[in-house]
Amino acid sequence: MEATATTPTPLFTSKDLVTDQDIRWCPGCGDYSILKQVQTVIPELGLPREQIVFISGIGCSSRFPYYMETYGMHSIHGRATAIASGLKAARKDLSVWIVTGDGDSMSIGGNHFIHLLRRNFNVNVLLFNNQIYGLTKGQYSPTSEAGKVTKSTPFGSIDHPFNPAALAMGADGTFVARSMDRDPVHLKEMLRQAAMHKGTSFLEIYQNCNVFNDGAFEVFTEKASKKQEALFVEHGKPLVFGQNGELGIKLDGFKPVIVNHAEKGISTNDLWIHDMYDRVKSGILARFFDNPANEGHFPRPFGIFYKEERSCYEDDLLQQVEAVISSKGKGDLNKLLRGNEVWEIQ
Amino acid sequence: MSKTNEVLDQVIIKFAGDSGDGMQLTGTQFTNTAALFGNDLSTFPDFPAEIRAPQGTVAGVSGYQLHFGSVNIFTPGDKCDVLVAMNAAALKVNLKNLKDTGTIIANSDGFDPKNLRLAKYPDGQNPIEDGSLEKYNLIVIDVTKMTRAALVDSGLGTKEIDRAKNMFVLGFLYWMYNRSLDNSIKFLEEKFGKKQAILDANIKVLKAGYHYGDTTETFRTRYTVQPAKMKPGVYRNIMGNQATAIGLVAAAQKAGVDIFFGTYPITPASDILHELSKYKSFGIKTFQAEDEIAAVCASIGASFGGSLGVTSSSGPGIALKGEAMGLATMLEIPLVVINVQRGGPSTGLPTKTEQSDLMQALYGRNGEAPIPVISSSSPADCFNAIYESCRIAIEYMTPVIFLSDGYIANGAEPWQFPTADQLKEFKVKYATEKNEEHFLPYKRDEKLARPWAIPGTKGLEHRIGGLEKQHETGNISYDNENHQFMVKMREAKVEKVADSIPLQQLDSGPEKGKLLVVGWGSTYGAIKTACQMVRSEGYDVAHAHLTYLKPFPKNFGEMLFKYDKVLMPEMNMGQLSRVVRDKFMIPAISLNKVMGIPFSATEIKEKVVELMK
Numbered sequence: 027m028e029a030t031a032t033t034p035t036p037l038f039t040s041k042d043l044v045t046d047q048d049i050r051w052c053p054g055c056g057d058y059s060i061l062k063q064v065q066t067v068i069p070e071l072g073l074p075r076e077q078i079v080f081i082s083g084i085g086c087s088s089r090f091p092y093y094m095e096t097y098g099m100h101s102i103h104g105r106a107t108a109i110a111s112g113l114k115a116a117r118k119d120l121s122v123w124i125v126t127g128d129g130d131s132m133s134i135g136g137n138h139f140i141h142l143l144r145r146n147f148n149v150n151v152l153l154f155n156n157q158i159y160g161l162t163k164g165q166y167s168p169t170s171e172a173g174k175v176t177k178s179t180p181f182g183s184i185d186h187p188f189n190p191a192a193l194a195m196g197a198d199g200t201f202v203a204r205s206m207d208r209d210p211v212h213l214k215e216m217l218r219q220a221a222m223h224k225g226t227s228f229l230e231i232y233q234n235c236n237v238f239n240d241g242a243f244e245v246f247t248e249k250a251s252k253k254q255e256a257l258f259v260e261h262g263k264p265l266v267f268g269q270n271g272e273l274g275i276k277l278d279g280f281k282p283v284i285v286n287h288a289e290k291g292i293s294t295n296d297l298w299i300h301d302m303y304d305r306v307k308s309g310i311l312a313r314f315f316d317n318p319a320n321e322g323h324f325p326r327p328f329g330i331f332y333k334e335e336r337s338c339y340e341d342d343l344l345q346q347v348e349a350v351i352s353s354k355g356k357g358d359l360n361k362l363l364r365g366n367e368v369w370e371i372q
Numbered sequence: 373m374s375k376t377n378e379v380l381d382q383v384i385i386k387f388a389g390d391s392g393d394g395m396q397l398t399g400t401q402f403t404n405t406a407a408l409f410g411n412d413l414s415t416f417p418d419f420p421a422e423i424r425a426p427q428g429t430v431a432g433v434s435g436y437q438l439h440f441g442s443v444n445i446f447t448p449g450d451k452c453d454v455l456v457a458m459n460a461a462a463l464k465v466n467l468k469n470l471k472d473t474g475t476i477i478a479n480s481d482g483f484d485p486k487n488l489r490l491a492k493y494p495d496g497q498n499p500i501e502d503g504s505l506e507k508y509n510l511i512v513i514d515v516t517k518m519t520r521a522a523l524v525d526s527g528l529g530t531k532e533i534d535r536a537k538n539m540f541v542l543g544f545l546y547w548m549y550n551r552s553l554d555n556s557i558k559f560l561e562e563k564f565g566k567k568q569a570i571l572d573a574n575i576k577v578l579k580a581g582y583h584y585g586d587t588t589e590t591f592r593t594r595y596t597v598q599p600a601k602m603k604p605g606v607y608r609n610i611m612g613n614q615a616t617a618i619g620l621v622a623a624a625q626k627a628g629v630d631i632f633f634g635t636y637p638i639t640p641a642s643d644i645l646h647e648l649s650k651y652k653s654f655g656i657k658t659f660q661a662e663d664e665i666a667a668v669c670a671s672i673g674a675s676f677g678g679s680l681g682v683t684s685s686s687g688p689g690i691a692l693k694g695e696a697m698g699l700a701t702m703l704e705i706p707l708v709v710i711n712v713q714r715g716g717p718s719t720g721l722p723t724k725t726e727q728s729d730l731m732q733a734l735y736g737r738n739g740e741a742p743i744p745v746i747s748s749s750s751p752a753d754c755f756n757a758i759y760e761s762c763r764i765a766i767e768y769m770t771p772v773i774f775l776s777d778g779y780i781a782n783g784a785e786p787w788q789f790p791t792a793d794q795l796k797e798f799k800v801k802y803a804t805e806k807n808e809e810h811f812l813p814y815k816r817d818e819k820l821a822r823p824w825a826i827p828g829t830k831g832l833e834h835r836i837g838g839l840e841k842q843h844e845t846g847n848i849s850y851d852n853e854n855h856q857f858m859v860k861m862r863e864a865k866v867e868k869v870a871d872s873i874p875l876q877q878l879d880s881g882p883e884k885g886k887l888l889v890v891g892w893g894s895t896y897g898a899i900k901t902a903c904q905m906v907r908s909e910g911y912d913v914a915h916a917h918l919t920y921l922k923p924f925p926k927n928f929g930e931m932l933f934k935y936d937k938v939l940m941p942e943m944n945m946g947q948l949s950r951v952v953r954d955k956f957m958i959p960a961i962s963l964n965k966v967m968g969i970p971f972s973a974t975e976i977k978e979k980v981v982e983l984m985k
């Protein structure tokens with residue numbers, strides 16, 4: 027993991043981010059943990075509180091802004107990404123955070139989501155993925171696994187699910203990462219890294235909906251299986267997992283293979299060393315999306331998959347405006363009103 | 373042989389040809405020359421819906437109508453005096469709109485067997501040869517041949533030579549109407565400055581057309597249309613979409629606010645984007661979004677940040693924006709939504725005009741979602757109407773819908789433009805201080821507007837959203853009493869806009885009497901002309917034209933009751949008349965036309981006369 031550069035001095039505390047509103051999430055919902063980690067990390071950024079804006083769509087997760095004592099907007103279903111784009115285009119000085127659900131961003135807001143990523147506005151997207159429609163009481167979502175039995179799929183879902191991280195890669199996202207509600211330390215670090223990245227930071231957070239989809243991510247989050255099923259990747263480190271870290275991943279050409287390096291006496295240096303700036307390899311990594319129930323499946327990766335420096339839309343927009351002004355001068359309203367050709371009636 | 377000169381007070385010319393014949397350019401050139409000469413005028417281009425409609429076919433005909441005169445002109449005119457037909461299809465499409473005494477200038481090359489077949493004339497029938505056009509003054513010119521002859525020595529290829537054909541026609545018309553070539557020569561120099569051979573060729577053909585009229589024996593009469601008696605002052609020519617774009621820039625400059633323009637291309641609104649995207653030097657930010665929903669949402673986001681968010685579209689796109697417009701109503705945030713209406717429903721008639729989105733503007737959202745609606749009545753009036761829309765959006769913290777239409781958007785007229793300091797003053801005021809111990813984002817001022825507190829302002833951190841909110845605090849509230857209170861409050865705020873708008877004036881006619889004609893939007897010119905015609909026949913009819921459709925001016929109801937009858941011509945099935953009947957309980961009579969084309973003054977006149985009798 028990249029070391030945090032110089033730590034800025036907080037201008038306020040986590041407590042200052044708590045609003046006077048009663049939190050309406052179900053007891054035990056994974057959203058609580060995410061809220062807590064966000065409230066912990068935000069002050070560390072050293073920004074004044076009034077510079078911070080949370081924009082959300084609609085869903086359980088999208089209630090988030092009401093619980094953050096910053097500027098905020100709880101908007102309409104799927105559109106937070108579009109609203110944040112306009113806000114950031116108008117106000118590049120703000121620290122803009124988008125909170126969205128898997129239905130909100132992958133279904134109704136799928137279009138805006140991919141376009142946000144390709145434009146690379148300098149904003150942060152926190153996708154609370156619970157693989158279910160929480161607010162509307164339990165229909166399957168575009169990230170629900172095939173075969174999922176829900177209220178709207180009593181015989182099992184026949185939809186092939188999205189892997190949001192792979193989608194983000196495909197949309198030329200410049201920061202693609204995954205974390206989980208049940209690992210506060212990892213989540214906080216991912217939030218920090220997302221905040222520090224210049225460009226659209228996409229952080230998918232596996233979030234447990236204990237009411238409609240309880241245990242969806244259990245194998246990745248629970249002690250007994252986590253080491254075996256979750257692959258925590260760090261830049262410059264080999265891909266290692268397993269109960270005692272005995273398993274690793276090697277690249278055979280473009281084909282990843284699981285090896286028991288401990289048994290085979292392979293040095294971890296000969297495993298796949300994660301390079302988050304390598305687009306091709308990061309793409310392969312982001313596509314690890316096997317169903318944990320399947321024989322010979324790959325572990326699910328967590329961490330920063332990919333990072334790239336690319337110019338941000340709002341900077342380019344402003345630059346264009348400034349370039350025109352510096353070459354043509356500031357616009358003169360009277361000239362504009364007059365146009366190129368006039369005539370006089372006496 | 374000597375040539376005679378006839379003086380006319382107005383002329384309507386229709387330039388028509390294949391999309392590739394350059395008729396839009398020819399029309400615009402003649403228009404600019406007429407404007408500089410001091411004629412009053414009004415124009416209307418009429419494009420085919422397909423960009424590359426098959427050549428020579430009826431579907432591929434592109435037209436441009438110009439009405440100019442020494443008298444005041446309010447519409448592009450009904451039937452034309454002169455029809456320029458570059459091919460058979462152009463004649464076929466436009467003949468029905470030529471006066472019985474009209475002149476046809478036909479390019480004989482466009483009436484060869486192939487063109488006749490493409491225009492679907494029966495085998496062996498050629499209208500310019502078979503005497504069927506006898507009642508008209510038919511002038512047949514082989515424009516292609518003349519153009520090629522003029523450019524034999526130019527060294528240009530046939531393709532390039534043929535492209536200059538329209539200059540021959542333009543030159544000929546300049547001769548016919550006693551116009552100078554100077555303005556068009558200047559235009560050509562600017563356009564082809566670097567391509568000397570092409571520039572020379574175009575000028576040569578333009579002059580050849582002029583001289584052709586001068587030297588050919590067949591043409592004896594030339595026409596003069598004197599400058600119009602217009603209000604003294606400095607004028608320019610302006611198209612509706614252009615006026616809308618300039619009005620936005622003017623409002624932004626005067627109010628001291630940045631404009632964020634989020635949009636998605638659609639006919640006939642796209643030219644506003646094209647125009648505005650040139651004005652970067654005014655700090656205008658334009659954003660071509662991925663769809664209309666993103667366009668309006670990004671604009672809302674920008675308004676949240678303190679810019680004035682503006683979004684534009686036509687009917688289909690406005691339908692997509694509906695949910696977000698409801699959000700803006702609920703947030704109570706400034707937003708200007710421009711609808712350049714076209715024929716509907718669905719994709720409808722993209723390049724044709726209609727006023728059928730009024731109900732959509734007034735009621736097209738879920739829930740009780742009142743939004744002020746402003747309309748423009750002519751190309752130049754778009755400037756005033758959009759300026760007012762921006763003012764209301766900012767002063768009342770509300771989305772505002774501005775209605776234009778395809779007819780106004782692409783039409784042009786002379787405009788006595790204002791200077792910056794003649795524009796109505798209004799200034800943006802952001803909240804900088806707490807209004808209570810704990811900031812209340814929905815505490816209202818005397819206009820019932822809430823404070824515009826933008827991110828970055830210390831101490832005013834707050835959350836807004838689409839869920840119903842508690843009075844003043846803005847906190848989520850499901851309380852039933854509060855909901856009704858807030859619904860009424862939002863409606864009351866929009867009604868309060870009436871305090872800041874002028875009282876309704878009569879455009880013409882007596883203050884009370886037998887008949888009042890009420891219009892809105894682009895029917896202005898046709899109604900005005902119709903009323904003039906009726907008055908000259910001795911009937912005293914009144915005309916009022918609405919700019920503010922929600923709320924109505926405070927005296928509008930009172931005005932309606934002063935007449936025995938109220939007639940409302942609309943290019944829809946009677947949308948405003950339904951609103952008027954509902955609100956004022958009067959038996960408003962509607963006159964409807966939903967053909968994708970504007971009313972002719974005569975159509976309205978006939979109805980008025982029928983009601984006056």
Ligand SMILES: Cc1ncc(C[n+]2csc(CCOP(=O)(O)OP(=O)(O)O)c2C)c(N)n1
Pocket residue numbers: 084085086087088103126127128129130131154156158159160161162167
């Ligand atoms: C236009 C529109 N369509 C549908 C809905 C209903 N709706 C609200 S939230 C939601 C899905 C929420 O799922 P997700 O985005 O995954 O959020 P979660 O509740 O799981 O956090 C739906 C379908 C709506 N509010 N607006």
Ligand code: SF4
Pocket residue numbers: 050051052054055056057086087156160161234235236237238
């Ligand atoms: S329904 Fe699920 S996601 Fe929504 S608050 Fe309850 S537990 Fe959380």
Ligand SMILES: [Mg+2]
Pocket residue numbers: 085127128129154155156157158159160167
């Ligand atoms: Mg969900």
